Amino acid sequence: MKKWGFLLLVVISMGITLADRFEFFKDKVEIKHFEPDHKLDESTELVEIRKELVYQGNLLLVNNEYPVHKESIKSDVVNLFEHRELTEGYRLLDSEIYLSEEVANAFSEMIDAAGDEGVRYFSINSGFRDFNEQNVLYQQMGSSLALPAGHSEHNLGLSLDVGSTQMKMSEAPEGKWIEKNAWKYGFILRYPKDKTHITGIEYEPWHIRYVGLPHSAIIQEKNFALEEYIDYLKEEKNLTATVNGEEYTVTYYHIKTSSAIKVPKNSIYEISGNNIDGVIVTEIK
Template sequence: MKKWGFLLIILSFGLTFLYTEPFFEPKIEIHDDTENKIDRGTSENIEIEKDQIYQGNLLLVNQDHPVHQESILSDIVNLYEHQELTKGYGLMENEMYLSEEIAREFSKMILAANNEGVQNFCITSGFRGFEAQSVLYQEMGSDYALPAGYSEHNLGLALDVGSTQMKMADAPEGKWIEENAWKYGFILRYPKDKTDITGIQYEPWHIRYVGLPHSAIMQEKNFVLEEYLEYLKEKKQISANLNGESYKITYFPVSENALIEVPMNHVYEISGNNTDGVIVTVHS
């Protein structure tokens, strides 16, 4: 499977320290919410096309569920050309690609780490197109890379984070990511104690964006993405409270184009799971 250690690199880059409001330790409450449906007086039906299954932040990509062309984020940029997105960390090379939105979220997280005195971050790998993934697979082999279309790096949602000082497994940067990434919508995708589920050995450098409140729920329940999506399918609907903000999360199976019910008076997001349905997250 895909795994290689990071080369230790020494990068010279200026860390920009900006004031950020303190991030209070998230408090999460989760409840089964099967009977608590949307009020039909304040809801509407919208059509979900089957392609929506393959779009969003909660897509499951592994050896059984490949990346579809429509899964690739459309806002991929070269971070080297966008210095406003790279405050507080370095880049391993001058062609490093990632979703612009995910890069902004990552930068917020790294600036928070910088403010806590953890400062030696760099991105060692970001988005890779199918062709680049195929070349990597041919060069590295199946022990160190995944075939084109079967890597989260083909989405634009995942990145590898290194330390300029030492291996991430031993570095303060690695420990900070493992303990804090979930507070900012990121997850450590391949933790040490879940290799039997993910099929991938421990990768302290590989993080993936799923967004809040999903990362907080996964942290609370010690879920990897495979477990979380199965949990949502089983429960059908849950509610969560995160630092006073309320969320309702509902799984809808989708086999063909379908109508689903959404609120008219609340913000909501829809993400496919890349397998058989969509997940609606309502924020109220």
């Protein structure tokens, strides 16, 4: 009996060790700078940069200084109340909640993961807003809690205000889970507690913004606000990020110094503007 008890203890200990290693791997992010090869080969091609590309994509910086452009608004914005397949596992505050379908799918995936961990009292209180709706909110709440029409991420379709049906997000398990885990699904907490001096907006534990992977992982790892991340990309220009074993390359192109960008022919990539002066190419290796 003692022998079997000892073996059982060893097995349990190994299981805990493996579980700990799995958790470590699951949250692992590695970021490195690389020197690019500017030569074209049979696996790459050049794509002309059009000016409107600077104002399109998931990495647009929108704040008091950089406004939303007409072409910046996501083209796949839908009424979530009319797409109930996108809202399983959480509630809508009312029947007029709009959001990018791409973002809604990522949010649903995140809510499923939270539910698996026993955190399941989420709601969406606000999503995409048109300029008129944003202007009314700005007049009601003031500049420390809202941005004027045309300068709010809610005008893009990429941001949403998440609530708990039980209590305030600053106190709710849902808020704590979001702050710890949202990055794994492409979201960032847009207005963190320690970044008010950079964002100009008070801490909002309910406001999340979709930027996609690996950008959310890098922002989390570096403890950046989005403003800081955009500056970081402009400085680094070329980096690789490995997130849970998946490798990405991220390359920044300044529009004044580049008329064309090199993209891969045989792998998945995305192009996003920064809403200022350049575009970012993200490739999944």
